[in-house]
Amino acid sequence: MGTANTYTEIELVQGLRARDQQIFGYLYDNYAPALYGVVLKVLGDETAAGDILQEVFVKIWRSIERYDVEKGRLFTWMLNIARNTAIDSLRSKSHKLDQKIQELGNDVYQQTSQLTVHPSFDHLGLTKVLEKLNKEQRIIIDLAYYKGCTQEEIARVLDIPLGTVKTRMRNAIIQLRNILKQV
Amino acid sequence: MDVQRYISSGIIESVVAGLATDPEVRELQAAVEQYPEVKAAADAAQQDMERYVTMQSVPPPVDLKDRIYQALNNEATPETAHAGGAAAEEYAAYEEEPREPVRVSVAWCYIAAAVAIGLIVSIVFNVTYRNSLNEWKGKYEALVTDQQSLTKQNEVFQTRIAQSEEMVSMLSSPSVKKVMMSTTRRDHPGSKAIVFWNASSQEVYLSVNSLPEPAADQQYQLWAIVNNRPIDAGVFDTGDKAKGFQKMKGIATAQYFAVTLEKKGGNPTPTLTAMHVIGKVSG
Numbered sequence: 295m296g297t298a299n300t301y302t303e304i305e306l307v308q309g310l311r312a313r314d315q316q317i318f319g320y321l322y323d324n325y326a327p328a329l330y331g332v333v334l335k336v337l338g339d340e341t342a343a344g345d346i347l348q349e350v351f352v353k354i355w356r357s358i359e360r361y362d363v364e365k366g367r368l369f370t371w372m373l374n375i376a377r378n379t380a381i382d383s384l385r386s387k388s389h390k391l392d393q394k395i396q397e398l399g400n401d402v403y404q405q406t407s408q409l410t411v412h413p414s415f416d417h418l419g420l421t422k423v424l425e426k427l428n429k430e431q432r433i434i435i436d437l438a439y440y441k442g443c444t445q446e447e448i449a450r451v452l453d454i455p456l457g458t459v460k461t462r463m464r465n466a467i468i469q470l471r472n473i474l475k476q477v
Numbered sequence: 478m479d480v481q482r483y484i485s486s487g488i489i490e491s492v493v494a495g496l497a498t499d500p501e502v503r504e505l506q507a508a509v510e511q512y513p514e515v516k517a518a519a520d521a522a523q524q525d526m527e528r529y530v531t532m533q534s535v536p537p538p539v540d541l542k543d544r545i546y547q548a549l550n551n552e553a554t555p556e557t558a559h560a561g562g563a564a565a566e567e568y569a570a571y572e573e574e575p576r577e578p579v580r581v582s583v584a585w586c587y588i589a590a591a592v593a594i595g596l597i598v599s600i601v602f603n604v605t606y607r608n609s610l611n612e613w614k615g616k617y618e619a620l621v622t623d624q625q626s627l628t629k630q631n632e633v634f635q636t637r638i639a640q641s642e643e644m645v646s647m648l649s650s651p652s653v654k655k656v657m658m659s660t661t662r663r664d665h666p667g668s669k670a671i672v673f674w675n676a677s678s679q680e681v682y683l684s685v686n687s688l689p690e691p692a693a694d695q696q697y698q699l700w701a702i703v704n705n706r707p708i709d710a711g712v713f714d715t716g717d718k719a720k721g722f723q724k725m726k727g728i729a730t731a732q733y734f735a736v737t738l739e740k741k742g743g744n745p746t747p748t749l750t751a752m753h754v755i756g757k758v759s760g
Contacts (some may be wrong), residue, residue: 306582315546318549319542322542326537326541326542327535327536328527330532330536330537331530331531331533332530334532340538344541346487347541348541352545352548352549355549362599366519366523367520367524367527369527370493370523370526370527377495418531420533423532424530435494438491438528439495440497444496445491445496445498448496460487460490460491460496461485461486461493462487463491464490465487466490467488467490467493467494467522467525467526470529471521472692474525474528474529
């Protein structure tokens with residue numbers, strides 16, 4: 295984030311497609327912490343997370359031709375690559391649902407843990423968000439996003455009907471949006 | 478599509494949070510392309526997730542940037558191309574894992590081409606066949622409908638013919654007596670009805686020529702009278718509901734037949750003041 299220049303997403307895409315290493319450096323500096331945050335939160339293991347993040351950036355570099363601006367923002371696209379690569383790696387280690395929940399439970403109940411709010415990034419306001427987002431709303435977002443749980447798994451964990459999972463998710467994100475407005 | 482309902486279903490948020498199934502993801506993509514409101518809602522939800530995730534940023538290990546540069550430089554030389562790790566099962570839309578080009582023999586190209594051509598031919602046949610199938614299906618269904626309505630009409634005619642034949646045989650039977658019932662009321666001088674009574678089979682048929690229309694809660698009732706004692710022969714309707722002959726209750730003996738106006742459903746004994754027609758059974 296110490297870079298003097300700022301680029302729009304379109305400029306970044308063009309730069310990456312032109313194989314501009316300076317743009318790649320900018321991309322790394324600006325997005326690696328967020329992507330690493332995702333990968334680390336999914337895997338819960340710093341060594342594995344480093345390897346996966348490397349894989350993620352290689353994929354971004356290789357696949358940028360196939361990024362379609364119509365289908366979503368660049369940042370979301372990169373986050374999806376990070377999340378999916380990490381979750382695939384997790385699946386290959388055959389994490390059980392119980393394990394997913396337990397890891398997440400630790401996060402939710404120990405909100406001061408290093409994993410949850412990294413001190414150097416807390417200026418972004420996560421602590422405030424977590425204070426206001428209720429536990430169930432946070433769990434439903436985190437189970438889906440960081441643990442790759444299916445709707446069935448979430449229905450089971452939260453003990454709610456399968457048909458209400460999607461609307462619960464909507465309510466959670468609307469609540470998140472309202473809190474984000476105040477941060 | 479009900480756009481508002483679709484937006485409030487939570488599908489957008491589920492896709493953004495990585496919860497949705499592949500068909501749901503594709504469905505959302507189609508909706509985003511078609512409806513600006515859906516696109517706006519999807520963009521907003523994406524940005525919410527981006528902010529939430531960004532808040533959970535963690536600085537990566539210091540040496541990682543150099544490692545990645547190194548990996549990218551290795552990328553450039555094909556011999557050391559990165560294998561790509563586990564096959565990423567990303568969403569259809571975000572599936573960005575490039576496929577390595579695979580060398581195939583020329584023979585396989587011909588076979589593949591032949592299969593492709595075969596497939597196209599088959600599809601063309603299928604479409605043609607399907608169209609003509611639909612056409613014939615439509616015609617067939619129309620014929621079935623026609624046939625069903627003809628069968629129904631046929632049944633109606635059969636019933637009418639059977640009734641008519643029954644009437645004819647009854648009327649031509651020597652044991653059937655025709656009893657003309659004439660009006661008993663000055664206010665309705667034209668009232669008239671006829672009873673056809675077969676004493677041996679006890680069958681009674683009634684033909685109403687003219688009777689005043691009864692009130693909604695009233696019905697005419699036919700009586701056989703033997704030695705001044707009335708015997709119920711059943712109630713009957715008049716007007717359009719009772720064209721032609723109506724079969725009444727069986728009667729074994731009768732000296733007179735009479736019709737009175739009673740409450741709907743009839744009475745156990747006749748209201749003599751409400752008698753409309755009466756006729757004597759001939760010797």
